[in-house]
Structures are given as structure tokens and as C-alpha cells.
Amino acid sequence: MSSRLLPRDIGILGYGSTQYVKKTQKPLITELAEAGRAALASAGLKKSDIDGIAIGAFELPPDNTVTTAEQLGLSPSWAYLTTGGGAGPVASVIQAIRAIEAGQATTVLCVAGDVYDVDGLFKLLDNFGDALTSYGTPHGFGGANGLFGIVQRKHMETYGTRREDLGRISVDQRANARANPAALLRGPMTIDDYLNARMIADPIRLFDCVLPCAGAEAVIVGALDRAPAGKGVRVLSGYEQHNHPAGEISPLRGGWELFRDRLYDDAGLGPKDMQFVQAYDDYPIMAAIQIEDLGFCEKGEVGPFLGANTMTFDGSFPLNTGGGQLSCGQCGAGGGMIGLTEAVRQLRHEGEGRQVPNATRGLVSGYGMIGYGHGLSTSSVILERAS
CATH class of the missing domain: 3.40.47.10 (Thiolase/Chalcone synthase)
Structure with missing residues (x-):
């Protein structure tokens, strides 16, 4: 793949995290919402400024990015669901920048998280994909x-x-x-x-x-001239x-x-x-x-x-x-x-x-x-x- 420079006027405007806990009764949507809310506050923006959303979460299905946007009260013109596991959230920022560059969105919330414990992790891995389900788990x-x-x-x-x-x-x-x-x-x-x-x-x-735990992380991607003074990240x-x-x-x-x-x-x-x-x-x-x-x-x-x-x-x-x-x-x-x-x-x-x-x-x-x-x-x- 040939190099194609990322635009230098688009970057990260804010970030947010939830408190990590070993076990929680909170649903995943709450963790994602709390991380997103913290990121908006960090960026000095409002929820209404968001017109793009990217999500990374193993436990999201059968919901997806669009149904999550519905629950968050967002109306995005661009929606992206990560596919690369722990590589997906970083990749989602690259994809968000490209979407803004192409005019598909102006301000994107990139959020990732899950709500499981040790037992939940084991269940997830047993059904992580057909290769493990069919050829890994049956053989120990x-x-x-x-x-x-x-x-x-x-x-x-x-x-x-x-x-x-x-x-x-x-x-x-x-x-x-x-x-x-x-x-x-x-x-x-x-x-x-x-x-x-x-x-x-x-x-x-x-x-x-x-240690498997529950929590979420988020960043806001948009035009750097909208970042709080001295706080933009290119x-x-x-x-x-x-x-x-x-x-x-x-x-x-x-x-x-x-x-x-x-x-x-x-x-x-x-x-x-x-x-x-x-x-x-x-x-x-x-x-x-x-x-x-x-x-x-x-x-x-x-x-x-x-x-x-x-x-x-x-x-x-x-x-x-x-x-x-x-x-x-x-x-x-x-x-x-x-x-x-x-x-x-x-x-x-x-x-x-x-x-x-x-x-x-x-x-x-x-x-x-x-x-x-x-x-x-x-x-x-x-x-x-x-x-």
C-alpha cells in the first residue's frame, strides 16, 4: 500500500475514560456513554456536535454502531464498527480522520469498551471466531x-x-x-x-x-481549530x-x-x-x-x-x-x-x-x-x- 499523508488540520480534540471495575451491574451502553460524555467535556463540545461515531466492543452484538447511536441520542452521517480487536480502536481514529477529510462527518466520537469479568472473558474466547469454535475449543x-x-x-x-x-x-x-x-x-x-x-x-x-474488567475509553476527532487552546493533538x-x-x-x-x-x-x-x-x-x-x-x-x-x-x-x-x-x-x-x-x-x-x-x-x-x-x-x- 502506498503512503497517503493524513491531513494535518484534523486531530484529537478530547478524551475520556470511565472508572475500571472488576465487576459491574452497569450495561455496556452506560460505560460507552460515560466515556463519551467525559471526552466531550474534555473537548469543550456538546453531544449535538457529534455527527460520526466509531465503536469497538466485543459484547455489542446483536446491537451495532447505528443502534448504539439510537440509544445515545445521536444522528450520525458516518458510522463505523471496528473489526480488529485490540487494534481496532487505534484504526478507528485513522478511519475517522479519513471520513472527515472526505466530508462524511465533521466531528467523530471514537469509543471502545466492554463489561466482562474473568468468566466472561473465557466464554468470549471460546466463541471468538469459527477457527477457535471449530478447531480450538474442541481440542482443549x-x-x-x-x-x-x-x-x-x-x-x-x-x-x-x-x-x-x-x-x-x-x-x-x-x-x-x-x-x-x-x-x-x-x-x-x-x-x-x-x-x-x-x-x-x-x-x-x-x-x-x-485482569479482565469493565470500563470504556473514548476520544473525539475533528478539526484542530475547534480544540481547546493548547490541547489539540495532531x-x-x-x-x-x-x-x-x-x-x-x-x-x-x-x-x-x-x-x-x-x-x-x-x-x-x-x-x-x-x-x-x-x-x-x-x-x-x-x-x-x-x-x-x-x-x-x-x-x-x-x-x-x-x-x-x-x-x-x-x-x-x-x-x-x-x-x-x-x-x-x-x-x-x-x-x-x-x-x-x-x-x-x-x-x-x-x-x-x-x-x-x-x-x-x-x-x-x-x-x-x-x-x-x-x-x-x-x-x-x-x-x-x-x-
């Missing part, structure tokens, strides 16, 4: 832990990656989460805590896994890629490697120019693979890279500055947007106790949609403080 598919345990073991044996290296991600992100009152897991964690945690699916242990570049590498079981790479060069070229920047990274972190190994595939280190060198850097918000390589899903929790499809809202928070300099000093640009990466033996979808955007 134990969910994502087993799948990514294989990926992690393969990476360790292929490149010599150590659990101590991957543990740096969990430990430093927990340090970030301690400055985030919205994170569900804020207790202290040491590398020994990580290494000695309960085994889940060898070599995956407890602190390699996300999307310099963005791409998505699905089912790469095609047919490979338990791959140690993803679609990021296909669009990485275009992503940086379009932005006129490189990996060293990123002041933070918000990477989809369903497991530390997948955050590590994104670090490699997005060019922050060579393939197979992520172990030494992690050992040489600190991933805290004030460290040498700020990663998932709010704690990421590993410490905040994973609210289903909303896990694909938590990095985006955190990035916008950082670029608006609203990070409070976890603010990256003088942050002006960063990268957000999405990943998701488990297929037969591998995740199918990837996405990334590079963002910049518009002022």
Missing part, C-alpha cells in the same frame, strides 16, 4: 494464556530472551500505575514478585496476564495491517514490520524522536515484539534493550505511562484504546503524577483479534502536541 484451547505462552517460549528459545528482561515491563508499568488512581492494580511489585508469581501457562505467570501518521504473517503459527512478528517505515516517513520522524510509547500489552512478550517491530531495537535484541532502559514515565524509555492493561486492567476492546487516551493525556500535559516531562510526541500501537495460532490485527499512530 485454554484461552490466550496458552497461546502467548507458546509465543514467549519460542522467543526465549530463538533469541535468548529472559523472563528477567520481560519482567522489567511489568515491574516498571506497575510503578507507573502507582501514580494512576484509575488503575486497578497499584500495589508495589519487584522483579522477584514477578519471577516467583503463580504459574499460569508455562512460561506465562500471574503478572504476565491482564495525528501525524497511522496504518493498520491484518493477518500478517499469513498462515504462520505462533509468529514472533506482526504487521507493524510492514508499515513501520511508512509510519515514520509520513511523520518525518524516527524511533529516537518518540518521547513515549503506548504499546498494546495483553502480555509483556507482545509489548516486547512491538518494540522490536516498530524499530526501537533490532529483531531479537529486545532483551538487552529492556535491560538497558527504564520504562517508567520518567525513565529512559517511557512505556505505557498509566500502567497499561497489565496494571489498569483490560476492559475488552477498550484495551485497544487505553494507550490512545493515555497518549492524549500526556500530550495535553495532564498526566499529573506520571507526566512525561515536556512531552510533545509519541507512538501508540494496537494489537488484537486472536485467530488460529496468532493475533491477526495490528495498528499504530504517531501523535504530536498540536500547539
Whole structure:
């Protein structure tokens, strides 16, 4: 696919999140509405300003984007339902910008979330798609832990990656989460805590896994001249890629490697120019693979890279500055947007106790949609403080 620059006058005007909880009696529509309402307040806009909507939610069917718009009292001229799992929310922002550029909408609410717990997650994964329903579950598919345990073991044996290296991600992100009152897991964690945690699916242990929860995240996309003074966030570049590498079981790479060069070229920047990274972190190994595939280190060198850097918000390589899903929790499809809202928070300099000093640009990466033996979808955007 050839590069086509995103328009520089359209970007993110505001963001919003709900409080994450382990269990809730709230319906999904309430979580989506609360995140959307917070994003509107952040953007200084009214509900009547919204004429486009994009939704990411595994639990939405049999409803869809249009029926949700009905429940929210919106009358959109553009509606989009994400298809890429945890990569879908980031991709929805790219699609929203294109829709505004084409004149299909002026102001788009991009929202993602779900309302499930651990049991709900297991039920979801058993019926995630025909490949798992027909060929995974009947043969003892134990969910994502087993799948990514294989990926992690393969990476360790292929490149010599150590659990101590991957543990740096969990430990430093927990340090970030301690400055985030919205994170569900804020207790202290040491590398020994990580290494000695309960085994889940060898070599995956407890602190390699996300906590399923309920919640939602949202951003508002529109013309940057409508953003509150000094608060607009420009999307310099963005791409998505699905089912790469095609047919490979338990791959140690993803679609990021296909669009990485275009992503940086379009932005006129490189990996060293990123002041933070918000990477989809369903497991530390997948955050590590994104670090490699997005060019922050060579393939197979992520172990030494992690050992040489600190991933805290004030460290040498700020990663998932709010704690990421590993410490905040994973609210289903909303896990694909938590990095985006955190990035916008950082670029608006609203990070409070976890603010990256003088942050002006960063990268957000999405990943998701488990297929037969591998995740199918990837996405990334590079963002910049518009002022």
C-alpha cells in the first residue's frame, strides 16, 4: 500500500475514560456513554456536535454502531464498527480522520469498551471466531494464556530472551500505575514478585496476564481549530495491517514490520524522536515484539534493550505511562484504546503524577483479534502536541 499523508488540520480534540471495575451491574451502553460524555467535556463540545461515531466492543452484538447511536441520542452521517480487536480502536481514529477529510462527518466520537469479568472473558474466547469454535475449543484451547505462552517460549528459545528482561515491563508499568488512581492494580511489585508469581501457562505467570474488567475509553476527532487552546493533538501518521504473517503459527512478528517505515516517513520522524510509547500489552512478550517491530531495537535484541532502559514515565524509555492493561486492567476492546487516551493525556500535559516531562510526541500501537495460532490485527499512530 502506498503512503497517503493524513491531513494535518484534523486531530484529537478530547478524551475520556470511565472508572475500571472488576465487576459491574452497569450495561455496556452506560460505560460507552460515560466515556463519551467525559471526552466531550474534555473537548469543550456538546453531544449535538457529534455527527460520526466509531465503536469497538466485543459484547455489542446483536446491537451495532447505528443502534448504539439510537440509544445515545445521536444522528450520525458516518458510522463505523471496528473489526480488529485490540487494534481496532487505534484504526478507528485513522478511519475517522479519513471520513472527515472526505466530508462524511465533521466531528467523530471514537469509543471502545466492554463489561466482562474473568468468566466472561473465557466464554468470549471460546466463541471468538469459527477457527477457535471449530478447531480450538474442541481440542482443549485454554484461552490466550496458552497461546502467548507458546509465543514467549519460542522467543526465549530463538533469541535468548529472559523472563528477567520481560519482567522489567511489568515491574516498571506497575510503578507507573502507582501514580494512576484509575488503575486497578497499584500495589508495589519487584522483579522477584514477578519471577516467583503463580504459574499460569508455562512460561506465562500471574503478572504476565491482564485482569479482565469493565470500563470504556473514548476520544473525539475533528478539526484542530475547534480544540481547546493548547490541547489539540495532531495525528501525524497511522496504518493498520491484518493477518500478517499469513498462515504462520505462533509468529514472533506482526504487521507493524510492514508499515513501520511508512509510519515514520509520513511523520518525518524516527524511533529516537518518540518521547513515549503506548504499546498494546495483553502480555509483556507482545509489548516486547512491538518494540522490536516498530524499530526501537533490532529483531531479537529486545532483551538487552529492556535491560538497558527504564520504562517508567520518567525513565529512559517511557512505556505505557498509566500502567497499561497489565496494571489498569483490560476492559475488552477498550484495551485497544487505553494507550490512545493515555497518549492524549500526556500530550495535553495532564498526566499529573506520571507526566512525561515536556512531552510533545509519541507512538501508540494496537494489537488484537486472536485467530488460529496468532493475533491477526495490528495498528499504530504517531501523535504530536498540536500547539
